[in-house]
Amino acid sequence: MSASKSVSVKNLSKIFDGSGGKKVTAVNNVSLTINPGEFVTLLGPSGCGKTTILRMVAGFETPTAGDVLIGDERVNTLTPDRRDTAMVFQSYALFPHLNVFENIAYGLKIKKLKPDVIRAKVKEILGLVDLHDLETRSPNQLSGGQQQRVALARALVMEPSVLLFDEPLSNLDAKLRIHMRREIRKIQHQFGITSIYVTHDQAEAMSMSDRIIVMNKGVVEQVGTPREIYATPASQFVADFIGTANIIPSQVVAVNSERTEVSALGTSFHVKTSLSLQPGDTVKLIVRPEAITLSCDAGIPATISSSVFMGAYQDYVISSHGQNLLLVDADPANHQTFEAGEQVFLVIAPNKLHIVK
Amino acid sequence: MKRDPALVSAIATLWLALGVFVLYPFARLLQVTFFADGYFSLASLERVFTNWYDRAAVFNSLQLAFAVALAGVLLGFIFAFAVTRMNLPKPTKWFLGAVPVLPLISPPFTSSIAITLALGPNGMFFRWFGLPEFTIYGFWGTWLSETLTVFPVAFLTLSAVLAAIDPNLEDASLSLGRSRLGTFASVTLPLTTPGLANAFLLLFASSLADFATPLVLAGHSFPVLPTQAYLQITGLHDLRGGASLSFILLIPALIVYFLQRYWIGEKSYVTISGKSGPRTGIRSLGLAPEVGVMTVCLLVSVFILFLYAIIFLGSLVKVWGVDYRPTFEHYEYVFNRGMKAIKDTILIALVATPIGAILGTAFGYITSRMRFPGRRFMEFTALLNYALPGTVVGISYVIAFNTGPLVLTGTMAIIVAAYVFRYDATGIRSTVASLQQIDLSLEEASLSLGESAFGTFRKVTLPLIIPAVTAGMKFLFIRAMTAISATIFLISVHWTLLTTRILECMTELQFAQASAFSVVLILIVFAASGLISLMFRLAYPRYSR
Numbered sequence: 049m050s051a052s053k054s055v056s057v058k059n060l061s062k063i064f065d066g067s068g069g070k071k072v073t074a075v076n077n078v079s080l081t082i083n084p085g086e087f088v089t090l091l092g093p094s095g096c097g098k099t100t101i102l103r104m105v106a107g108f109e110t111p112t113a114g115d116v117l118i119g120d121e122r123v124n125t126l127t128p129d130r131r132d133t134a135m136v137f138q139s140y141a142l143f144p145h146l147n148v149f150e151n152i153a154y155g156l157k158i159k160k161l162k163p164d165v166i167r168a169k170v171k172e173i174l175g176l177v178d179l180h181d182l183e184t185r186s187p188n189q190l191s192g193g194q195q196q197r198v199a200l201a202r203a204l205v206m207e208p209s210v211l212l213f214d215e216p217l218s219n220l221d222a223k224l225r226i227h228m229r230r231e232i233r234k235i236q237h238q239f240g241i242t243s244i245y246v247t248h249d250q251a252e253a254m255s256m257s258d259r260i261i262v263m264n265k266g267v268v269e270q271v272g273t274p275r276e277i278y279a280t281p282a283s284q285f286v287a288d289f290i291g292t293a294n295i296i297p298s299q300v301v302a303v304n305s306e307r308t309e310v311s312a313l314g315t316s317f318h319v320k321t322s323l324s325l326q327p328g329d330t331v332k333l334i335v336r337p338e339a340i341t342l343s344c345d346a347g348i349p350a351t352i353s354s355s356v357f358m359g360a361y362q363d364y365v366i367s368s369h370g371q372n373l374l375l376v377d378a379d380p381a382n383h384q385t386f387e388a389g390e391q392v393f394l395v396i397a398p399n400k401l402h403i404v405k
Numbered sequence: 406m407k408r409d410p411a412l413v414s415a416i417a418t419l420w421l422a423l424g425v426f427v428l429y430p431f432a433r434l435l436q437v438t439f440f441a442d443g444y445f446s447l448a449s450l451e452r453v454f455t456n457w458y459d460r461a462a463v464f465n466s467l468q469l470a471f472a473v474a475l476a477g478v479l480l481g482f483i484f485a486f487a488v489t490r491m492n493l494p495k496p497t498k499w500f501l502g503a504v505p506v507l508p509l510i511s512p513p514f515t516s517s518i519a520i521t522l523a524l525g526p527n528g529m530f531f532r533w534f535g536l537p538e539f540t541i542y543g544f545w546g547t548w549l550s551e552t553l554t555v556f557p558v559a560f561l562t563l564s565a566v567l568a569a570i571d572p573n574l575e576d577a578s579l580s581l582g583r584s585r586l587g588t589f590a591s592v593t594l595p596l597t598t599p600g601l602a603n604a605f606l607l608l609f610a611s612s613l614a615d616f617a618t619p620l621v622l623a624g625h626s627f628p629v630l631p632t633q634a635y636l637q638i639t640g641l642h643d644l645r646g647g648a649s650l651s652f653i654l655l656i657p658a659l660i661v662y663f664l665q666r667y668w669i670g671e672k673s674y675v676t677i678s679g680k681s682g683p684r685t686g687i688r689s690l691g692l693a694p695e696v697g698v699m700t701v702c703l704l705v706s707v708f709i710l711f712l713y714a715i716i717f718l719g720s721l722v723k724v725w726g727v728d729y730r731p732t733f734e735h736y737e738y739v740f741n742r743g744m745k746a747i748k749d750t751i752l753i754a755l756v757a758t759p760i761g762a763i764l765g766t767a768f769g770y771i772t773s774r775m776r777f778p779g780r781r782f783m784e785f786t787a788l789l790n791y792a793l794p795g796t797v798v799g800i801s802y803v804i805a806f807n808t809g810p811l812v813l814t815g816t817m818a819i820i821v822a823a824y825v826f827r828y829d830a831t832g833i834r835s836t837v838a839s840l841q842q843i844d845l846s847l848e849e850a851s852l853s854l855g856e857s858a859f860g861t862f863r864k865v866t867l868p869l870i871i872p873a874v875t876a877g878m879k880f881l882f883i884r885a886m887t888a889i890s891a892t893i894f895l896i897s898v899h900w901t902l903l904t905t906r907i908l909e910c911m912t913e914l915q916f917a918q919a920s921a922f923s924v925v926l927i928l929i930v931f932a933a934s935g936l937i938s939l940m941f942r943l944a945y946p947r948y949s950r
């Protein structure tokens with residue numbers, strides 16, 4: 049068992065030689081520090097460089113520029129087997145010539161553990177990933193989800209200092225996925241394994257991460273706790289990518305130390321911000337759907353464009369001052385619902401507003 | 406990751422070996438071809454193109470190689486398809502897999518002798534069926550014999566490729582609404598394309614370089630380059646003339662080689678992905694195509710067996726066609742007068758095979774998985790001696806190791822080296838081909854679990870490429886037992902070969918003794934290649950692919 053280690057990358061870039069001599073900048077000058085024992089998620093659209101960062105940390109790709117540090121050690125020139133990392137591959141990468149037991153025991157054997165210790169560890173991890181009776185199966189006799197869990201078990205059982213996950217749960221059903229999230233978190237926490245986790249699933253990122261790193265086109269857009277990322281996105285991209293956001297163009301009217309006054313939807317809002325702005329600047333007002341409530345008597349006038357009952361909540365699209373807005377009524381049973389075409393008024397909670405440039 | 410000292414020393418060792426046994430003899434050969442009395446001269450090449458007989462040889466060689474490669478690949482594919490992609494009863498499968506092995510493990514003379522006896526002047530075929538006489542000597546006889554001799558190579562490479570195609574891909578196409586034949590044409594065949602091209606190259610090159618078959622069957626009206634070069638040297642003692650003829654032979658071989666690299670090099674079909682679905686069963690192509698495939702396979706198999714029956718019976722009767730009393734006297738001759746050749750041949754093959762297997766796997770692995778300057782040139786050089794006609798290799802070794810810093814004439818080492826650096830090509834190619842099908846993430850997973858690069862190779866890569874390595878080893882062993890084109894120049898009183906003894910018997914018209922030698926040789930090779938397969942099955946018992 050190894051002590052927790054931090055992982056940091058400094059000014060890391062990776063440029064691939066694409067086909068036809070074109071260069072592809074997969075990762076562009078990224079700097080990050082991940083604390084010992086921390087669980088961070090890399091979130092971003094397909095092709096934004098998440099896998100490439102993981103592969104540079106694991107040692108499969110040599111950075112074009114910049115450094116990778118594990119603990120205090122610069123590992124740029126260290127081969128993957130000399131780095132105390134284990135990776136769960138997007139493509140599983142199970143050894144087709146070995147059965148489930150041998151796949152999971154593969155790394156333990158390299159550690160020269162005693163056979164009975166190996167057996168016990170494999171048994172235990174197989175229990176965790178719910179694959180008790182499949183030890184002697186070969187990978188091509190397993191379903192996609194089972195293969196994925198073997199791949200996960202093979203990395204988890206190593207208890208390395210750093211675990212790298214590349215969409216490890218993408219092939220599992222919703223229930224199993226929630227179960228596996230918990231198990232991964234538990235093991236990770238128990239051994240203080242620093243973890244970098246790539247996913248497309250926002251719920252996964254929100255529920256598991258200490259911090260989330262949002263990437264776009266090879267650069268880091270924002271790093272923060274799930275709460276920060278959601279409540280105070282650093283850019284329109286982040287606001288749009290994480291959850292649902294109404295993005296309303298607006299203008300700065302006045303700036304004072306406490307709040308900034310912006311005008312939008314025919315009225316003005318007082319918003320807290322850390323941006324330094326001048327009156328007259330154009331900004332984007334970020335309004336989460338749950339920040340808006342509907343009223344019959346007072347507020348910003350609007351028309352209901354569509355109204356959909358979703359069971360636990362009611363989804364509306366409304367239009368006001370030429371702007372389409374999404375909003376969610378979380379408790380439709382409790383009060384009046386509206387139908388398409390009705391005239392209503394909007395009430396927007398000022399402390400849930402956020403502005404980006 | 407880049408400056409791994411073990412890798413650097415491995416590369417240095419491989420380059421040293423290539424330098425001594427490939428580049429150096431090649432350079433000496435070019436020197437003899439292009440330099441006369443210390444001056445650059447094209448005189449010897451000019452002579453080839455002004456002599457009509459030599460010009461005919463150039464054309465004939467190309468035509469023959471093309472026809473042989475085409476027919477051989479087609480036949481090999483049909484056999485491979487039957488064995489890997491049809492629901493046949495086990496014994497039928499075994500039979501179809503075993504028959505093509507016969508021509509592969511016999512010296513090239515075998516089918517030539519049998520074809521002469523069956524189809525030649527007064528051949529029994531014509532007498533039995535009362536067919537009009539025609540002469541087998543020339544293009545058709547040579548083509549038939551060479552096709553039968555080389556198609557097994559295509560069969561072996563293509564059945565490996567076909568077996569590795571994930572049936573799920575075909576299922577996917579079927580589920581997308583393609584018919585079975587449509588799926589075959591749009592999925593199976595394109596996935597096999599690199600394999601087909603690879604097989605075509607192998608066959609084209611071996612036909613170009615083959616001189617044993619034309620020596621027996623081509624006759625004077627159909628000269629080809631290798632025999633011309635050989636006769637030039639042994640008959641006329643004109644080393645330069647023979648070298649220039651072979652040099653011309655080398656040009657089309659290199660063109661094909663470059664074509665193949667450009668065409669296939671771009672395509673990498675990853676079918677062993679580490680993300681595997683359950684393997685589904687074999688889907689039938691439909692009745693009519695399968696009947697067609699089976700008809701071809703059975704006809705060809707029966708014809709091959711018929712030829713071998715002639716050789717076998719011919720070795721057991723006094724004089725074929727004249728005196729059919731059974732006798733063992735030819736075998737007595739073989740085991741008395743030919744014992745040294747038998748021992749020498751076996752020893753040489755036993756030494757060459759493991760060396761070639763290790764070198765071939767090393768070349769294949771390092772050139773396709775490692776990135777280092779000169780990688781492509783290393784691959785090119787490692788395959789050069791195979792692209793070169795055997796005659797050229799033989800002559801260049803004579804020139805290089807007769808005089809100069811390293812004298813090897815008359816030793817076993819020179820014969821072993823000739824075999825190793827010429828016939829590890831199959832091992833290299835099949836290793837490369839099978840590595841192309843193994844997703845890199847498998848090796849990365851092992852590295853990330855803490856296994857060293859070498860351990861990863863041993864535990865993950867090697868078990869996955871072992872069929873390719875085994876195929877390469879078998880090929881090398883068989884060629885070391887049966888080849889003649891290069892080594893006929895390298896034998897000596899100390900080291901002699903079974904194949905050259907057969908050639909001697911034939912020039913003295915001792916067909917029965919030649920047949921007996923052939924039978925013995927075939928049996929040894931058969932036993933040994935079975936042993937190689939067995940060894941690997943014992944070493945990797947759970948290899949199920």
Ligand SMILES: Nc1ncnc2c1ncn2[C@@H]1O[C@H](COP(=O)(O)OP(=O)(O)OP(=O)(O)O)[C@@H](O)[C@H]1O
Pocket residue numbers: 064065066072073074093094095096097098099100101
């Ligand atoms: N070996 C390579 N050669 C050339 N380009 C590459 C290579 N590997 C990745 N790329 C490119 O780099 C970019 C980032 O790829 P990467 O695999 O890191 O994306 P990702 O964020 O993991 O995407 P996904 O979520 O789809 O897995 C992509 O544009 C990809 O096409």
Ligand SMILES: [Mg+2]
Pocket residue numbers: 098099100138214
């Ligand atoms: Mg990815």
